[in-house]
Amino acid sequence: MRLPKRLLLAAGIGALAARRTFQAPYLLEGRSVLITGGSRGLGLALARELVRQGAALTLMARHQDALDRAAAELRTSGARVHTVAGDVTVQADVDRAVEEAVKVHGGLDVLISNAGIIQAGPLANMTEKDFRDIMEINTYATLRLTRAALPQLRARRGRVLIVASVGSKFAVPHLGPYSVSKFAVAGLGQALRTELDREGVTVTTVHPGLMQTGSARQVTVKGQYEKEYTLFATLDNTPVLSMDASSAARRILRALMRGDADATIGGPATFMRYAQALAPQLTADLLALTNRVLPVPTTRDGAMRGAEVETAVTRQNPLKQRAERQLNELDG
Template identity: 45%
Template sequence: MNTKNKNNLWWLAAGAGAFMAARAVYRKLTAYDFKYKVVLITGGSRGHGLVMARLLASEGAKLVLCARDETELENARMELAGQGVSVEVIPCDVTVQEQVNSMISQIERVMGPVDVLINNAGIIHVGPVTEMDVKEFEEAINLYYWAPIYTTLAVLPSMKKRGGRILNIASIGGKVSVPHLVPYSASKFAMVGLSEGLRAELKQYGISVTTANLGLMRTGSPRHALAKGQHEKEYALFKIMDSIPLFSESAEATAKTILDALRHGDAEVTTTLPAKVGSLVHGISPELTTEVLALVNKFLPGEGGIGTNRAKGYESESDLSMSGLTKTTQKAAFKNNEL
């Protein structure tokens, strides 16, 4: 390599380094400060929602957690209160627009307008699509599409005046449709489209919308999954995949990553290496991706078992699902109010 080429490479490297340093400084200076901000987390009573609540509480946010289960909400409130955190909890079914509107009105009366909305409430159905009923698709689309619409429309009047942040917790399943998770994936695709459209339109009001495409994480949530068909096998496989570090990451690591994306107003963030690779490959060749997944599907549990009936994860435990392979998920369930 001659001297001229060496000099060019040096200047190129120096320029790239300067750009990265300037970008880091800019992001730090423009980062959103959660301190004293009113933050509403749907599905905030357990699992990933509760983990995010802990992190936001440590930054001084004024938290509001909503969920359907009052006992879970109270457990979350007591935990955070025990750490000196002031938090409001409101029972609410976010798939019912009237309840959402009432909740937002209550928050605005008691705490002031919502500054940050995190659409996190979730449900998951596991099993062959041939064992799914319309009910599963309706439940998924109501929670992952209509619920974020209801919450977003409810906070928009005040956010348009003041600006704010919205974080939509989507999934790699909203980028790549995974076998035996079709209702979940289809509704997450809808959520991703909604989130991207909202970002484009709401930026003019100073409202930043971030889409989080999550890979597998160890929250302990499989206990609340709804399994169909050969439910014990479906659940055991789901729980094992959720537990393996190679395929999943801790709920704390995921929460930190996506909250940083929200802090900096990023359009999108994808967690875990498998999710990033899957999204990239699917973007290049959807046909290749679906062919590979069709092959994977041949090794998944088939029809049978309880058929179109369904069982909760904790009703589907077996020796395999309670083995050492799932130890990390079991520990997470205890830690994150999933029991």
């Protein structure tokens, strides 16, 4: 008796679902974890949660002073923390970070590609160089890191966590280069997930919405600097619209431990993701309308860092101030 093709398909899907349901979680205790962008913001929030779960950490970031502050705090709880000052766009620095993680902690189990930059401003004020610069850090660095770490991850059946964004599901007005880079890294995550599975390496891509990480100070703004920064920093630190960084870190690591292929983090991000999937035309129209009320482009060249254009509104936001203090975003 020949079974119907639909029944065979349903049985196959059921078997895959059962395998996922009954698969033991990937515990992080004793694991060696390398985090890029680990000195502050979401990277530091992830590091704190990893410490609570008993992982040994290697933090990579560009500035040694910020790394020293983060490591000193984490070590007060007895954590094993090593730091590497380096640039994720430089292959030699990436290779050195992996080598030091292996040397200090005896191997590498988990790679967390978290380092990234954000540029805020009208598309008319963005240059081709802006797109290339952000792609190097937000997208190609993930590929560079994964390839460097792959021999270790393959040997230890390790995991890769890619921090993308809800901006990888729909292009956010005035975050054009950022959205493009996150669309690209989400595609990279899918490709890596598909092809590394047979080698025993599990890849998880997460898509957080707005988070209170204090990182608005590091944003590059173009166009009407003060207006662009005030808008970004305010939305990034508004209750309901944005989520607490520690809560986001816990949800992100749960997705890693479950071995999710793809996970959206936060209620507003989930709503927008499904809105885009179910009603793409309506979502596009609403985003286009939103763009009409945003600051118009200017003829000014150049860019400024968010910390350089603080306004009375941004300085008085209590959620922003708290996140900056707690997540090592203040210089010195």
